[in-house]
Amino acid sequence: MRLQPPLSDSQRPRLCVGLLSGTSADAVEAALCEVTGTGGGARLRLLSHVSTPFPPELVIRMLGPQDAHSLSQLDFELAEHFARAALQAIERAGLSPSDVAAIGSHGQTMAHLPPGTTDFPSTLQIGEPSVIAERTGLPVVSDFRTRDMAAGGHGAPLVPYFDWVAFRSADAPRALQNIGGIANVSVVSSRLDDTLAFDTGPGNMVLDGLARRVTQGRLACDRDGTLSRQGQVIPELLTELLADTFLAQPPPKSTGRERYGDVLVDRLWAGYSARPHDLMATALEFTVESTARAYETWVLPRTPGLEAMYASGGGTRNPRLMERLEARLAPLPVRRLDTLGFPEGAKEAALFALLAAEYLVGTPANVPSATGAKRRVVLGKLTP
Numbered sequence: 001m002r003l004q005p006p007l008s009d010s011q012r013p014r015l016c017v018g019l020l021s022g023t024s025a026d027a028v029e030a031a032l033c034e035v036t037g038t039g040g041g042a043r044l045r046l047l048s049h050v051s052t053p054f055p056p057e058l059v060i061r062m063l064g065p066q067d068a069h070s071l072s073q074l075d076f077e078l079a080e081h082f083a084r085a086a087l088q089a090i091e092r093a094g095l096s097p098s099d100v101a102a103i104g105s106h107g108q109t110m111a112h113l114p115p116g117t118t119d120f121p122s123t124l125q126i127g128e129p130s131v132i133a134e135r136t137g138l139p140v141v142s143d144f145r146t147r148d149m150a151a152g153g154h155g156a157p158l159v160p161y162f163d164w165v166a167f168r169s170a171d172a173p174r175a176l177q178n179i180g181g182i183a184n185v186s187v188v189s190s191r192l193d194d195t196l197a198f199d200t201g202p203g204n205m206v207l208d209g210l211a212r213r214v215t216q217g218r219l220a221c222d223r224d225g226t227l228s229r230q231g232q233v234i235p236e237l238l239t240e241l242l243a244d245t246f247l248a249q250p251p252p253k254s255t256g257r258e259r260y261g262d263v264l265v266d267r268l269w270a271g272y273s274a275r276p277h278d279l280m281a282t283a284l285e286f287t288v289e290s291t292a293r294a295y296e297t298w299v300l301p302r303t304p305g306l307e308a309m310y311a312s313g314g315g316t317r318n319p320r321l322m323e324r325l326e327a328r329l330a331p332l333p334v335r336r337l338d339t340l341g342f343p344e345g346a347k348e349a350a351l352f353a354l355l356a357a358e359y360l361v362g363t364p365a366n367v368p369s370a371t372g373a374k375r376r377v378v379l380g381k382l383t384p
Contacts, residue, residue, distance in 0.1 A: 007382075008101060008360040010038040015047070015099055016360075017086045017138075018353030020106035021078070021127070023181025023257060024208055024314065025062045026220060027053040028081050030089040031349035032100070035357035040192070042165045044354055048093035049346035052085045059220070062108065063262065071110065071126065078108055079131035086136055097137050104356025104380070105132055105142045106158075112145075112256040114154040115372065116249075123155050129383040141356040141380040148366040153373030156254035160186040160197035160367040161358075162351040167340055172307040175299060176337070179315025180348070181205040182256060183291055186370070187303050196302055197370035198251035201244075201290035202260040204314050206283045209265035214276040225320025228284040231277030237268075241286045242293075251298055252372035284321055292328040300332075308333035312344035355379055 008014055013036045021028050030052070034045040054062075058081075062074060086103050090096065107127030115121045129140040145155030163176040163186040173189040183203035187196040207222045214227055222228050246255055272279045300306065309332060315321050316336055326334040337344040358365040364376035 007362075010361040010363070011036070014101040014357040014360055015095070016101055016353040016356040017089050017103045018349040018351060018356065019082050019086055019103060019127075019132075020348055020352055021054070021108040022348065023109065023205055024221075025054070025059055025108060027051050028085040029346070029349040030085040031346045031353055032089045032093050032095070033350050033353035033357075035354055038358060038361050038363045042354070042358070044166055044350065046342065046346055046350055047095075048089045049343065049349065050085060050088045050092055051345065052081065052088065054081060066110065075126040075128045076131055078126055079128040080135065082107070082127050083132045083135035086132065086138075100138055102356045102360060103132060103136060103138050103140045104144075104352035104354075104359070105129055105140055106144060106352045107142060109256065111258070112156065112254065113258065114149075114156065114254045115152070117258075121149055123149060133383045140383040141359045142383065143381045144352070144355055144379045147377045147379055148371050148373045151366075151373040151375055151377050153366065153368065153371030154252055154254040155371065157184045157186065157197050157199060157370060158355070158366075158379070159184065159348070159351050160188070160195050160370045161192075161365045162347070162354050163197075164188045164192050164195055164367070165354060166342065167310070169307065172305050173303045174307050175295070175303075175309045177291070177309050177311045178348070179203040179287070179311060179313040179321070181208070182260065183287065183315070185294065185299060187299055187306070192367065193369060195367050195369050196251065196299065197367060198294075198298070199254045200294035201247055201255070202287050204287070204318075205257065205260045206265060206268070206286065207280065207318075209262060210268065210280055210283055213265070213269050213273070214280060221314065222280060222284065222318055222320075225284070225318045227277060228280040228320050231275070231279065231281035233285045234272065234275065234278050234282045237272065237282050238285055238289070241282070242289060247290050247293065252370055284318075284324065287315070287321065288324040288328055291325065295329060295332070306332065308335050310335050310337045310340060312337040312347050316344060
């Protein structure tokens with residue numbers, strides 16, 4: 001299906017850089033990919049991946065309260081970091097910008113208000129594409145969520161299309177679980193229309209926020225699970241957290257910092273700061289249990305014969321989190337995405353390289369069964 005005149009021939013390889021900063025707001029991820037074909041016939045090859053951390057003071061500003069003045073400044077300031085990361089990914093591959101067709105930049109999500117949360121659903125990503133285009137000399141495709149939302153969808157998750165293109169199997173359905181700031185799952189099989197995908201709840205966001213408070217800023221995450229291992233779950237608090245109405249809501253659904261960010265973390269810290277490690281253990285179990293219940297309620301009943309969960313994202317680097325997830329979901333196998341031959345750290349950036357490549361040939365890349373959109377639409381806006 002094509003919904004606009006193509007800017008490129010889908011049968012010729014398109015080299016695109018994908019860029020994003022995730023909900024943890026700690027770094028720019030950049031991936032240079034070669035995409036050949038489109039839709040179900042698309043093939044993607046990763047050429048390079050770089051991760052460039054933001055300065056700590058910039059992270060603090062991004063995660064803090066915003067007004068129009070600070071948001072405007074961040075929009076342009078972040079774009080400089082994004083542009084440098086794109087050029088580094090191109091250089092690492094031994095190529096020059098003239099070899100690249102486009103950059104796909106997701107930017108940094110500052111607000112995401114999906115249908116059901118407000119009278120006027122909306123989303124806002126920053127990292128000005130005009131700055132990226134000017135610094136790199138390349139066209140930039142950006143703002144990938146908005147068209148799906150205009151078509152009645154949540155604008156999220158975006159990753160199911162990538163998961164279907166890159167990881168579907170003809171033999172059995174697979175669950176691709178991302179554990180970033182927010183956790184989300186894509187269940188893919190041979191047909192795109194059968195894809196089930198949604199946000200399962202918190203990933204690392206609550207853990208990260210608490211880790212900064214427990215260590216007075218020395219750690220930005222529960223590194224290697226060292227903080228959560230020292231505590232015991234607070235049963236009554238875990239019960240309260242799991243009563244969150246989002247978790248009982250059927251797909252399609254998406255969420256973000258508004259629900260699991262500083263407002264929640266501040267409330268938890270105010271009530272349990274005297275038990276910091278118990279609070280960390282409870283937050284970790286909140287991620288594990290909300291993910292497991294999402295599988296038991298929505299995934300497993302709809303996908304008999306599920307091959308395995310393939311996990312990616314920062315949560316996979318927390319051994320305590322992975323141990324608990326494996327135990328809770330047994331006998332379903334829990335594996336790292338790397339076992340499918342793709343480096344998990346590059347996955348989300350590679351998604352935006354693919355979305356840019358599909359924009360260039362006019363192929364819709366949203367998944368209405370995942371987002372709730374009324375129809376398939378081409379995602380993104382072009383800055384020449």
